[in-house]
Amino acid sequence: MWILSLYGTAIGAGVLFLPINAGMGGLIPLLVMLVLAFPLTYFTHRALCRFVLEGSEKSDDITVVGEKYFGKFGGGVLTLLYFFAIFPILLVYSVGITNNISSFMIHQLGMAEPDRLLLSFCVVAVLMAVVSFGEEIIVKTMSAIVFPFIAVLVISALWLIPKWNGALFENISFSGVDGQSLWVVMLLILPTMVFAFNHSPIISSLAVHCKEQYGKDADKKASSIIAGSNILMLITVMFFVFSCAMCLSPEEFQKAKAENLPILSYLANHFSDMTIFAFLAPIVAFVAMSKSFFGHYLGAKEGLNRILFRITSDKISLGMANKITGIITFIVAWLVAYKDPNVLGIIESIGGPILAIILYLMPLYAIYKFPQLHKYKNFAQNIFIFIFGLITISTAIYKMFFLGL
Template identity: 30%
Template sequence: MTDPQLPEQHSEEHLELSRAEFDRDNLSDADIEQIKEQRAGDEPDGSFMRWVITLFGTGVGAGILFLPINAGSFGFWPLVFATLLIGPMVFFSHRTYARIVSASPVKGLDVLQVITALTGRKRGFASALMYWLGIYPVVLIYAISITNTLDSFIVNQLGGAQVSRWVLAVSAVGIMTGAYAVGKKLTLWLANVLVYPLIIALAAVSIYLIPKWDFASFRSYESSYPVWQGLLLILPVLVFSFSHMAALSQFALDTQKKQDGDVAATEREVSKVELVTAIMLVAFTMFFVWSCALSLGAEGMDAAREQNVPVLSYLANQTHTPFMAWISPIIAIAAIITSFFGHLLGTEEGTAYLLRSVAPNFAARFSANALRWGVNIFVFVTAVIAAVANPSVLDMISVVGGIFVAFLVYIMPALLFHKATAFKHYARRPDTIFVLVAGLVIMAVTVWDMVAG
């Protein structure tokens, strides 16, 4: 990709060979303009800890809202093995995915632009479509969840009359989308503000539930699946529950800017941030999952599933204690908001890219800022409609996590690493192979479960 208007960094011979694979003609004029904009910022958007918190907030929502309901239903031993396995899966998969941007020898390209420049427009479009299908439905999931959470809170905790879902959805989704539309820096700041009390409250609830733990009841719970099959069936929901893919591309770009395009320094920084994020996600989320599973029991998990509400809302309604009644919806709402912002970041990236691919002349008429506002309006309208319709959240999670997220985060990077010279040195690494095998297993299990079900 040689363009005098897009100056490159480094001059080493092997990097020059890698850069030669990046075909500028695969990118639209709108892409080139966006790349210039992505390179041009004076300062990075986030510090080390700010990005840790943003990535944590993006991933923590689904894990604490829905994972206890699903993972606990397979019994004690599958949950034990899943707890041991999820840490390496989260760290290695997301670090591998982030490398598409952080290890790219061409500065300023987001993940979809890297794939397109290396593999051509057709493969780039297919990847963008998968990316969009892996992130945009998650925005809808959180719109449904916050509407149900607010509805449950008003009726059960405040003792009020049931409010129209249209009013709740328009208000909640409108506030979240509007806050994001004001600007990315405000979004990162708000995510930081919300996540710190979220972490404290999450730990407090997990500890508060300890006296209600019933190991004997949970260990004696017999799932209809053998242990190995239960473990496999947990994996798609685990993948979804810990996914923070939506914010990784912009995070890697921001780190690239912070390190002035130095590939090695960018890689080190991304790895460190991702390691801290993965540790925090696994520690806080799995402690919460175990605490809920041990205190809810099989009947409680089945009831929460039927009500289509986050586990915290169900706990608040069942315990009838002031502490749980007020802290549970607050945690749920904070978790939804932080995750909504992270996935809206990815939705904006994916939708704008698809629009530039399908209708480049139309997209070229608008500035990057105008495109962002258009995406935000589209998200607002469709998310409100989804929240009013109220489909099953757990069914959506299984498909999104087991098909789209598994392919994008676990399989696609390994395929790209094998194809492109720029990433060849990652292709046969043990962590890359581990991630690829895990992704293939997860996708196979999801498809099998859909067909068998």
């Protein structure tokens, strides 16, 4: 159940936007990503899980453990980073789902364009109604729909095979569609890749579960769960990404990015002759983004609840904190979904870099700083994670100063 829940948290909007950024760069970035995806995903999430596992109390989540390690101020900074690494992702899902449903109504159902204010309200209201049932229901719901989603993701990739062409293997270049160098292309892909395979919001819940269920074997069990989910992710996602890349040109991927649609919705509109695929693809995209919204809400709720406890000096009850968190999430997600900012821009500029701080740099610092974590030192793995963490964070700086975004 936990392997499927980790997979369900990760495989959503990120995967549906990953082929767009990756496809714009051509074959070379895709091959580099194929090599890097598993080690970057596994080592970083395992390190974050170990950080939480070493908390003194079995029930301690990442926000509580962070405060015990770094003190009140440092723990507060970590909680803020954790929240702002996850909360923008919820906003990405609210935008993506709203755009997906709007596109489906216009292109597949032949309806007039819906009122965006009302549509975004209904979308976010339904999502928040589901998460209001609690963590157990969320995990069970995600687990139940993951197997069908894996099947549909693979079937979608197979369905695209008749549309494959050899353009990806022609004129193999070390530059992207705009003449950018390979390094710049990879720089822009990395945050999307980190986001696409990211399941950090549920790692804290996994660590708490393993501490309570497996005691001294918690690390071994958690590591095997993370590895199993990551292998499943790599096989299904990279097959899907390559299948998409084989049937569109870099220029068409650039158009998909401009339209702010997940790849399945763009393909449904692009290949209108594939009637069944055109109808089913947006539905798959909706399911994928919805289940990831549920998983990421667990992490966002952890972070915002901890902020509320800190502001009120722990005088607020957990039930009241949950209600306030739900109301704030609903209002902000609704407004952002209505405004429709560029999804890939949010991922590249905010989500990816902040996730890299939480996933790549913070656990490494803790491993070398605190004696109870010294047993996890591994120089080769750690330097590998450190370098790619810095590269991912540098993307935001590059976009800000060189691309003017």
